[in-house]
Amino acid sequence: MEYATDGRKVKVEFRVDRQPLAEAVAWAARTLPARPALPVLAGMLIEATDDGGLTLAGFDYEVSARARTDAQVADPGRVLVPGRLLAEIVRNLPPQPVDVFTKGSEVVVRCGPAEFGLLTLPVEDYPTLPEPPSRAGTVPGDVFAAAVAQVVPAAGRDDTLPMLTGVRIDIEGDTMWLACTDRYRIAARELTWTPADASFTAGVVVPARTLADTAKAIRPDADVAIDLTGTGDTLIGVSGGGRSMTSRLLDEQYINYRSRLTGTWTSTARVRTAPFVEAIKRAALVTDRGTPIRLSFTAGEVRLRAASGDSARADESLAADLTGEDIDIAFGPQYLLDGLAGVDTEYARLECAGPTKAALLTAVPDDEDSPMDDTGFRYLVMPVRLTS
Amino acid sequence: MSRKQQLHRPGPQPGPPADDTGCPILHVDMDAFFVSVELLDRPELRGRPVIVGHDGPRGVVSAASYEARTFGVHSAMPITRARRLCPQAVILPVRGERYARVSAGVFAIFRSITPLVEGLSLDEAFLDVAGAGRRLGRPAEIAALIREQVRAQQGITCSVGVANTKFIAKMASTRCKPDGLLVVPPDGVAGFLHPLPVASLWGVGERTEEALARLGLRTVGQLAQVPLSTLQRELGGALGAHLHALAHGRDPREVVPHTPDKSIGAEETFGTDVDDPEVIRRELLRLAEKVGARLRAAGHEGRTVSVKLRMASFKTITRSRTLREPTDLARVIYVTACELYEGAGLERVRLRLVGVRVENLVPAGEAPRQLAFDEPETGWREAERAIDRVTHRFGRGAVRPAALVRRPDEGTPGGPAGRGGEGSDGEDGRR
Numbered sequence: 001m002e003y004a005t006d007g008r009k010v011k012v013e014f015r016v017d018r019q020p021l022a023e024a025v026a027w028a029a030r031t032l033p034a035r036p037a038l039p040v041l042a043g044m045l046i047e048a049t050d051d052g053g054l055t056l057a058g059f060d061y062e063v064s065a066r067a068r069t070d071a072q073v074a075d076p077g078r079v080l081v082p083g084r085l086l087a088e089i090v091r092n093l094p095p096q097p098v099d100v101f102t103k104g105s106e107v108v109v110r111c112g113p114a115e116f117g118l119l120t121l122p123v124e125d126y127p128t129l130p131e132p133p134s135r136a137g138t139v140p141g142d143v144f145a146a147a148v149a150q151v152v153p154a155a156g157r158d159d160t161l162p163m164l165t166g167v168r169i170d171i172e173g174d175t176m177w178l179a180c181t182d183r184y185r186i187a188a189r190e191l192t193w194t195p196a197d198a199s200f201t202a203g204v205v206v207p208a209r210t211l212a213d214t215a216k217a218i219r220p221d222a223d224v225a226i227d228l229t230g231t232g233d234t235l236i237g238v239s240g241g242g243r244s245m246t247s248r249l250l251d252e253q254y255i256n257y258r259s260r261l262t263g264t265w266t267s268t269a270r271v272r273t274a275p276f277v278e279a280i281k282r283a284a285l286v287t288d289r290g291t292p293i294r295l296s297f298t299a300g301e302v303r304l305r306a307a308s309g310d311s312a313r314a315d316e317s318l319a320a321d322l323t324g325e326d327i328d329i330a331f332g333p334q335y336l337l338d339g340l341a342g343v344d345t346e347y348a349r350l351e352c353a354g355p356t357k358a359a360l361l362t363a364v365p366d367d368e369d370s371p372m373d374d375t376g377f378r379y380l381v382m383p384v385r386l387t388s
Numbered sequence: 389m390s391r392k393q394q395l396h397r398p399g400p401q402p403g404p405p406a407d408d409t410g411c412p413i414l415h416v417d418m419d420a421f422f423v424s425v426e427l428l429d430r431p432e433l434r435g436r437p438v439i440v441g442h443d444g445p446r447g448v449v450s451a452a453s454y455e456a457r458t459f460g461v462h463s464a465m466p467i468t469r470a471r472r473l474c475p476q477a478v479i480l481p482v483r484g485e486r487y488a489r490v491s492a493g494v495f496a497i498f499r500s501i502t503p504l505v506e507g508l509s510l511d512e513a514f515l516d517v518a519g520a521g522r523r524l525g526r527p528a529e530i531a532a533l534i535r536e537q538v539r540a541q542q543g544i545t546c547s548v549g550v551a552n553t554k555f556i557a558k559m560a561s562t563r564c565k566p567d568g569l570l571v572v573p574p575d576g577v578a579g580f581l582h583p584l585p586v587a588s589l590w591g592v593g594e595r596t597e598e599a600l601a602r603l604g605l606r607t608v609g610q611l612a613q614v615p616l617s618t619l620q621r622e623l624g625g626a627l628g629a630h631l632h633a634l635a636h637g638r639d640p641r642e643v644v645p646h647t648p649d650k651s652i653g654a655e656e657t658f659g660t661d662v663d664d665p666e667v668i669r670r671e672l673l674r675l676a677e678k679v680g681a682r683l684r685a686a687g688h689e690g691r692t693v694s695v696k697l698r699m700a701s702f703k704t705i706t707r708s709r710t711l712r713e714p715t716d717l718a719r720v721i722y723v724t725a726c727e728l729y730e731g732a733g734l735e736r737v738r739l740r741l742v743g744v745r746v747e748n749l750v751p752a753g754e755a756p757r758q759l760a761f762d763e764p765e766t767g768w769r770e771a772e773r774a775i776d777r778v779t780h781r782f783g784r785g786a787v788r789p790a791a792l793v794r795r796p797d798e799g800t801p802g803g804p805a806g807r808g809g810e811g812s813d814g815e816d817g818r819r
Contacts, residue, residue: 160727181761183760183761183762184758184759184760184761186761260761290712290713290756290758291756292756292758330756332758356759358761382758382759382760382761383759384756384757384758384759385756385757385759386756
């Protein structure tokens with residue numbers, strides 16, 4: 001069976017190095033659904049072309065992932081194989097060239113002394129992979145990965161409000177804003193990118209898990225290209241370093257978060273980031289689910305206190321600069337840690353307007369002469385109201 | 389409870405008093421409590437079969453007098469069935485507040501004996517009298533004293549089991565009912581337990597009983613001879629260990645004074661089965677309002693909301709969700725209950741009963757509260773507290789959600805019907 005019912009050739013033969021194959025397969029396998037709606041969606045599409053290109057793809061109707069790598073193609077064609085199994089096999093192959101070829105209804109994977117045969121799935125039943133929209137611009141891979149990692153911890157996990165499970169991306173010319181909120185905190189990041197068209201604007205919501213996985217998996221030294229048309233988008237494309245994905249967008253409705261990120265503060269505290277994180281982690285050891293860490297800022301120090309009922313308590317002080325009124329405020333420890341994880345400078349800044357008002361966490365730029373107040377990262381968090 | 393009652397057989401006759409050394413646990417159980425209280429007010433019915441329960445097509449028996457029980461009537465049985473079994477029975481409506489007052493008097497007697505009183509429901513409690521010996525005498529003497537005081541002060545009878553563990557004490561009181569006293573000394577536990585059917589053990593329901601029967605185990609004595617590892621293999625680790633311990637008379641539970649409410653709930657049996665999701669949601673709202681008001685009145689907040697849905701076929705499912713923080717707000721309870729109902733996939737299925745319950749209770753106001761962006765400083769919490777105050781002043785229903793306001797010409801779609809049995813989810817609805 002050299003040709004499928006749709007007339008396309010299903011025979012294929014190529015040789016590829018194990019490492020690039022493993023990386024490409026791993027990328028494409030990320031979207032394979034655990035419980036596929038259709039049996040063919042458990043498959044990974046293997047496509048080899050005359051020009052020596054090998055493409056591996058997976059799709060679950062929401063997200064598609066494609067990885068391209070070079071191969072010596074003896075016989076171009078496309079086949080569909082059980083994706084998770086292929087990924088497992090390739091990950092465990094010895095470091096030698098891998099030969100892949102069809103033999104009857106089987107795809108044979110041969111690597112040194114090891115040989116595997118996988119029964120093919122009906123490739124003609126496989127859905128057409130969505131084509132990404134037009135190129136909107138590019139951003140350095142490491143910048144994009146860091147920015148996404150800064151905001152996604154604040155995304156909601158509860159499907160009752162789907163909008164909150166996404167990352168809001170706003171683009172105006174060369175400025176991009178990423179933001180997530182779960183109603184208890186807002187994590188936002190502003191960055192500069194290179195739009196294809198200097199007047200480009202867009203506002204979309206991308207599933208946070210998908211974007212986080214993608215940003216993490218793209219090679220940091222590659223440029224990341226974002227594909228969006230800017231109006232009426234239902235799909236976003238993200239690609240870089242031979243990897244690409246498309247994801248269905250969430251409803252574009254999103255809360256107006258940016259107006260909340262500026263405020264008038266009655267106190268501003270500055271504290272060394274690393275020791276602050278360590279102290280919070282220590283104090284969090286005695287917190288139960290739902291019990292907060294209490295922060296008391298006075299001139300020169302911040303005191304951290306936590307307790308679970310009468311059974312355990314923690315108390316620690318460290319140096320801090322305070323301008324304005326003393327602060328006595330409590331937060332869920334994980335919310336503080338999620339925010340501080342986005343602070344990549346020596347000092348963190350916490351601005352407050354009262355014990356029941358949202359507080360803003362930002363990073364103080366290490367370069368004292370920096371014209372910027374912060375690093376583009378802003379984390380607004382609601383406190384926990386203590387019972388008096 | 390009903391099945392256990394059917395297993396009831398007359399216990400040992402009160403012969404020479406058994407040795408009560410090392411038996412500090414008392415289980416006190418009022419005899420046919422609701423009926424006994426009703427008979428205080430209707431002495432002319434004494435000696436006749438009496439049933440307490442809502443008399444309607446869907447009512448159930450809340451309590452039955454011993455005379456009625458001889459006809460096979462037992463609590464939780466549909467009233468219609470009870471009527472067929474015992475047409476001459478007098479059926480009295482449930483008067484929860486009256487029973488609560490008598491119960492309070494009975495518990496006051498318990499607490500005058502020892503502070504270690506663990507109430508199980510309105511009409512039964514465990515007492516640990518180990519520390520009362522010097523003042524009031526031996527456990528069996530204290531048991532007799534309690535029976536005497538309950539009779540003298542409240543005019544009703546109770547049965548008391550005396551043993552070294554809670555579960556033996558409870559089984560002893562069951563065995564000596566009504567109006568009895570039974571001491572099971574530590575060296576008499578095996579003799580007491582072993583002839584009993586396995587179903588009399590706490591935790592053995594119909595399914596477990598069947599599983600044990602397949603293994604040829606019908607009495608507690610047979611069960612006690614099976615090695616722990618075999619039981620655990622056949623029944624699972626936890627249940628196997630539990631039954632092994634019980635069969636050997638071991639029960640490490642202590643008497644814990646004042647068990648706080650574990651949950652507060654309310655449920656409604658429709659007069660006719662309902663499949664309209666709108667009607668169901670409105671009923672969930674009404675129940676949520678009721679539960680919310682009760683939580684606030686009791687000073688509780690709960691973290692887990694559950695709904696109970698009973699289909700026309702009597703198949704019952706419950707679905708629950710644990711919230712990120714405890715609540716006493718009808719609004720939150722209602723929204724969660726609706727999501728659970730919608731998530732259960734029973735829209736358009738005919739339902740006979742719906743229930744809403746809040747579990748994992750903590751004292752209100754003690755839990756710190758994570759604030760959210762879209763939460764105004766004053767909101768539902770304040771609105772519901774205001775409703776509480778209006779209700780307190782003008783009575784129930786003075787203020788209610790618009791969805792629950794019924795125009796005078798509208799009929800009742802379901803209308804209230806029978807409530808659960810004694811000590812179960814009824815008007816009081818606490819567990």
